[in-house]
Amino acid sequence: MPVEIKLKSLEALEIGIFSYSLAPEEKFVSFNPAMAKIFSFSDSHKFAAKKFPQLFINQADWQLFLAKLNKEKKAEFFEAACLKGDKKVVWVMITATLLHCGRGKKSIEGIVQKIDSSGNGLHKVTREPDLLQTILDSIPDAIYFKDRKNRITRVNKFYADGFGGRLERIIGKTDFDFFPKEQALLMFSDDNQVIKTGKPIVGKIERTLLPNGTWNQVITTKVPMFDNYGKIIGTMGITRDMTPHANLERERYAMVLKALMVLGRALELRDPYTQTHARDVGVIVQKIAVELKLDEDKVTALKIAAELHDLGKIGIPLDILIKPGKLSDLEYSLIKEHTTNCYNLIKDIEFPFPLADIIYQHHERLDGSGYPHGIKGKHILKDSRILAVADVLEAMTHHRPYRAALGIESAIKELKAGSGKIYDTEIVDVTLRLIRRNKGQPFWQNKEFEWKA
Ligand SMILES: [Fe+2]
């Protein structure tokens, strides 16, 4: 048990006095009762069992304090946020000297005073940490500092308000304490990337599950934090809630999509043979996308692309579209223009995914035998490769003006024969699995296709 120092006048002023051994063993050698009181330890034995760095919320502050002592042999009016025995935060000001006592013995002796975080301490001094905190608290975005182990060391008011303003619920915690594991892993990986590379991550858009169970869309920037020696000591992040903006964007593009859907319906009225084609292709791509475990936004993008993929046929003469029998080369070349027609129609409309390109490439084939550009393999968007398989599957199992339905057996044969040559193997495998699961029958027909913006 360390020696307790008792000086009445200092106890009344609540000035903590301590002697702390750094080497050969880290421990408090002596301290006065005011020291334990400042850190809210009613039991001085429990306080004695603490190591000094454990009292610091931000390990970077402890490192800075040590660095200052090592360099100047003393640290005057050093301020830091500490965690008390009752898990609340206390701001303290430490003045200490470093002592070398020979034979590797090293210790710190000094005094500790409690100050409040608004700058009205026992001794009124200009305190930069509080100025920084005041600035941080005035910003209506979530701002947070983390150490190298991704533990939160400081937050601003906006962040703290999300937890009822209770810092003890936040400080020292990691994202795993607040967010679902998968989401926390992504955040953890971003923090580690910043620490490892020293490069910031700027303006990353992500969806976040809030502690109250609602989702929001946020934009986050994370930057590395350096100490005076240029060593990375952690990260600082700024997260802005973009949910209202995202909702507006969503409404805007939902309106545009509705207008395009009307065009799609107009095409269906014009060409009854393809009346259910687009919607059935939509159901097929949706099933494939879910089976491929694509995220929700991707599934939605694919469904929309499927609904609109043949919209370009609106620019093709009807007598060609519904012509029974074989098409001439010229007629076929006109049909092939539907991908370019659609691309030109929608390419200038902004969507949060490359809708125009997905549609543009839905007749491209892995070996370059497709159209309009004959692009090959992985150069074809994955969404377009999915759409291509779904399109062929639906088309072969439905009647066309120039032929009767070829049936699902023929479609399976076509997909198997083209797998890895003209169609993506993984997508074909997933599609065949879906058919098998439906006892060899089409898994999309008679299903009402629902599109939700
Ligand atoms: Fe097409």
Ligand SMILES: [Fe+2]
């Ligand atoms: Fe099609």
